[in-house]
Every structure is written in C-alpha cells, then in structure tokens.
Amino acid sequence: xxxxxxxxxxxxxxxxxxxxxxxxxxxxxxxxxxxxxxxxxxxxxxxxxxxxxxxxxxxxxxxx
Numbered sequence: 001x002x003x004x005x006x007x008x009x010x011x012x013x014x015x016x017x018x019x020x021x022x023x024x025x026x027x028x029x030x031x032x033x034x035x036x037x038x039x040x041x042x043x044x045x046x047x048x049x050x051x052x053x054x055x056x057x058x059x060x061x062x063x064x
Contacts (some may be wrong), residue, residue, distance in 0.1 A: 040047025
C-alpha cells in the first residue's frame with residue numbers, strides 16, 4: 001500500500017523538490033543527520049558507516 005502511495009505522489013513531490021534552494025537542502029541534510037544520530041543510539045560504528053555510505057551516495061549523485 002505504501003509503495004502505491006509513493007508512486008502516486010512521486011510526480012507531485014518531484015515538482016516540489018525541484019524548487020528547492022540551498023537553504024532547503026541544508027535543512028534536509030540537517031534533518032538526515034539528526035535522524036541518523038537518533039537512530040544509531042549506542043552503536044556509533046554502525047552510525048558512522050551509515051553516514052559515510054549516505055555521503056558516498058550523495059557525492060556520486062552530485063557528480064552525475
């Protein structure tokens with residue numbers, strides 16, 4: 001059910017996200033880091049690995 005909703009709202013979200021500027025990207029990055037630190041709890045190694053993996057994906061997407 002969730003996948004169908006995501007597919008249905010994808011065009012609307014894409015048009016909304018294309019209007020983002022630098023400040024919105026900064027807030028999204030900060031939200032992601034906040035969620036990462038909240039979810040990692042006591043296991044810092046997995047949190048660091050997850051963060052590096054996310055940064056690698058973001059870097060790869062930015063050079064494409």
